[in-house]
Amino acid sequence: ILVWNPWPTISMLGRRACPSMPQCEFTKDRREVADANAVIFWFATIPHVYNSSWFPQSRPADQHWIMRTPDCPHFTRNHDWKSYGGVFNRTMTYRNDSDIYMPWGHITQLYEEIARKPDTLGRHYPKQKDKIVIWYVSNCYKHLTRFAYANELMKYIQVDVFGGCGADYCGLGPGGRDCFTNHLRQYKFYLAFENFKCVEYITEKFWLNGLKRDAVPVVLGAPRRDYERFAPPNSFIHVDDFKSPRALASYLLYLSKHDDKYMQYFAWKTNPPKNLPPYKGAWCEVCKKLVQ
Structure with missing residues (x-):
């Protein structure tokens, strides 16, 4: 799983960011893009209008491109989303109905x-x-x-x-x-x-x-x-x-x-509630989605 444009808080991202799922490996090395099952793109630094030269130049048919943002829609309002039609096939946000759930806290x-x-x-x-x-x-x-x-x-x-x-x-x-x-x-x-x-x-x-x-x-x-x-x-x-x-x-x-x-x-x-939902963090949620 490649993080294409890392955000500041993952400067120390380890290859085994989800220890409970050792089959998943993470990297920030763009040279590994051809071997990645998924590529995560941090919304904040992608072009406002789709520009193919900014993204990987080749994309295997089964490679997932994941748009990741922790921010609310106000921060996405200036992007030309029509130009991004068909670019991303997974979302990774704080919303519970995202493909990959990434809340600020759990x-x-x-x-x-x-x-x-x-x-x-x-x-x-x-x-x-x-x-x-x-x-x-x-x-x-x-x-x-x-x-x-x-x-x-x-x-x-x-x-x-x-x-x-x-x-x-x-x-x-x-x-x-x-x-x-x-x-x-x-x-x-x-x-x-x-x-x-x-x-x-x-x-x-x-x-x-x-x-x-x-x-x-x-x-x-x-x-x-x-x-x-x-x-x-x-x-x-x-x-x-x-x-x-x-x-x-x-x-x-x-x-x-x-x-x-x-x-x-x-x-x-x-007094913890009974039957707390399982959650091991956003990295493990990415792994689960790819393994399913």
């Missing part, structure tokens, strides 16, 4: 991680958090829906803004991640506001910044039903449940003063 992997590192969360936990709401945001386009909502919310509750649009920017790399984690540990709630409201578009803002860092995510983006389908039960607060930002602010202030109510949003950690 409930099964989340519970597996908890099992490896048993949770030590106790009733004292809220007392370690002396601040209420944090928003870490770096896409500063003010026309986005989330800014209007956040600005109204800030009229009724203190929201500390960090990132490229706020008071402090932690940067990239390990040091930046530690900085960000240290910020989050002080807060009870994290605004997991997506850039766009797209079906099933639930990114690292929810999975990593919220659930994995022990801040209750307050979500704006995909419909509530999508969070209910994919996330642990009662692990989030959805803005659609409130008639106004003011009503949401009142609820967050209430929870911040009642530890027992706040802690109910962490009960999911010790």
